[in-house]
Amino acid sequence: MTQTSAAPPGADTAEHAAVAIDLVKRYGTGDGAVTALRGVSAAFPRGRFTAIMGPSGSGKSTFLHCLAGLDTVTSGSVRIGGVELTGLSRTKLTRLRRDRLGFVFQSFNLLPMLTAEENIRLTGRLGGRKADPAWFGALVDALGLRGRLAHRPSEMSGGQQQRVAVARALLTRPDVLFADEPTGNLDSRSGGEVLGILRAAVDDYGQTVIMVTHDPAAAAHADRALFLADGRIVHELADPTIDGVHAVMRRMEG
């Protein structure tokens, strides 16, 4: 299996929205300990869309959570926009996540009592900043949510809810948008729409997107795919196609 070249220690943080160097993540201690990441290094260029793939249990979500400061690392370094995350106080980490990162999860994570508009504006409000009205309007139109702004999550389809979650994540113009199986709960049509929107966020707004997915069709929307196996990056594919991703997965299984 080819070793990835996406691991430059000391990668230039002006060019990279996120850099991970030699990440190790161990859960638990003693006999019950599980090592989920075994020295993962990768650099994520600004304005690019990266898919993280690999078999179940290979460490994809752990890697994403460590990169996004949602989980602590056992050792190694994570930098977001040049800021070293390891060693940041809880308060500073919370502020950095809120101000500079966007998140989209499989389960949408919208607040049920709030309307679509209130959900979209929530992160910005927590930061005490008023969203740029033109940007809010552009996002709402681009995501086809203009007619849904007064609806609560229970009054929207899964695809619409996920589009609200994407709008919420993009409203603060984050350094990185992290997506963990964003199409996992959607039918293929709604999933395709959400992936098209993530692609457009990269192409039209220069957004950096890092997405965990099981789905070769989802990974084919990305500019590159990184493949994890047993806590290590074992392959990298530029401009992945569905067939190309399948071929790597078959080789990994064989």
Ligand SMILES: Nc1ncnc2c1ncn2[C@@H]1O[C@H](COP(=O)(O)OP(=O)(O)OP(=O)(O)O)[C@@H](O)[C@H]1O
């Ligand atoms: N909180 C935790 N405590 C203990 N072990 C964990 C924890 N979270 C993950 N693991 C273990 O770490 C390893 C990697 O898990 P992770 O969820 O990152 O894999 P994944 O590739 O995202 O899997 P999936 O595709 O099934 O979601 C697995 O062996 C898992 O059981």
